[in-house]
Amino acid sequence: MTMCTVLLDDFPPTTSSSEYTALDLTAPASDAILKNRKNTWIQLAGHPGGFAPAGPNTIWKKRYTKDNNETQAYESLMEDTAQDIVPMYYREVEYNSEYFIEIEDLLQHFTDPCIMDVKMGTRTFLESEVMNSTLRKDLYEKMIALDPAAPSAEEKQSQSITKLRYMQFRERESSTAEFGFRIEALRITGEAPTSNLKRVKSKEQIHDVLSKFVNDRRTVQNSLLEKLANIREKIENSPFFMSHELIGSSLLVMFDKIGQCGVWVIDFSKTNLIDESMEITHRLPWKLGNHEDGFLFGLDNLIQFFTDIEIKDELTDTVTSSQSLTTS
Incomplete structure (x- = not known):
């Protein structure tokens, strides 16, 4: 095209x-x-x-x-x-x-849907953005504003850090570094959107947010799990996805009160073709030069988190499970 x-x-x-x-x-x-x-x-x-x-x-x-x-x-x-x-x-x-x-x-x-934006991957910065080893005082100040205990003794002495150090610090402030995804924002039907979720980090915090999102609807849980598994399979077998690094891409997750569910991969402004001599798994740890992004590592973990949701008092959906699987 x-x-x-x-x-x-x-x-x-x-x-x-x-x-x-x-x-x-x-x-x-x-x-x-x-x-x-x-x-x-x-x-x-x-x-x-x-x-x-x-x-x-x-x-x-x-x-x-x-x-x-x-x-x-x-x-x-x-x-x-x-x-x-x-x-x-x-x-x-x-x-x-x-x-x-x-x-x-x-x-x-959808009609008045619940919506969730999940930033995928173990890093959200391009390699080209962090190759500069210049020590920066402004990034040190940003770091201590978020966590005064974060700098090492050497960093405290110089009162400066590299951009790579700052970006990796920011990834560890959320669930990005450990689990390969972070919940960026959430909208529950009838409520105002919530966007202050970047510091949702622990297993317990993530589980609580996802449980609130699903809201005890087993058909929604099952449908989202099926769609997430389908996305994983499509990515693993895609010539495009297996030849590009995915930086800053997200999953957009939606469902509405009549049971329609959908999950899509969005945001490709930092998606780059890797050298044809290289292979990318989207699961291996990142090292400068290997272009690994952790997208599938994060997707594996997200699927597990959704699987672990316990439905307590299941709400009665207005459609059957088979009807709820019609949206991509």
Whole structure:
């Protein structure tokens, strides 16, 4: 699939400029389009204002980097064996001198859903971001602001650390380093979204959050486990995923009150092709130069956490288990 960039600077507006504004991002989502949606559009994580409704079933995601990694990733994925575990990609758009990708709005499949964003992998930084060995006082200050006891005696003496040291410290502040995933944000039906979950770290804390998310629905638990296992199998057998490092990618997990469930892999702005002479498992520990990211290591652990949820007072779902497995 070749890249297609659509220029929208000269498109004649059909509504006033204020009607194009959604989530503080200029985008062609008119009030009429938004009123025809089943849900109020929700952004759980990512850059504030980085997404906006585009059409009845699509959203625009803003491109913040100069490269077009995410566009290229989606174009390749649309021809990959794992294309059904990611949102449908439509096009790249240039609008008001900014670039966006237009992708499937996954919310369209649900009615007032519970939503969870899970950042995957044992690291969320590129190797190129941490190769500089310069000692930085600003990162030392950020470290002690989070944990005054974290610096070593040598670091306290120099009052400076490298970026790699800081990034690995941040990964250990969450469940990323130990379990290969962290819960970024959560939205329970009828409640406001919660995004202050990055320091959910222990087994007990993770289990409590996932149990609250499933809310004693065994059919939801079983459906999510089936979909997570399917994603693992698709990734393991995907030419795309087994030839790229996945940095900063997430799983978007959703289900609604009628029992529809879905899980997708999202966020590919830091997804890079590795050298064809190298192999990547997505499970081995990372060492500088091996490009391992821990995505499948984290997925293995996430599946185990969901498996360990004990259903206490099972809620009666309004659909059968077989009906709840229809969404990707």
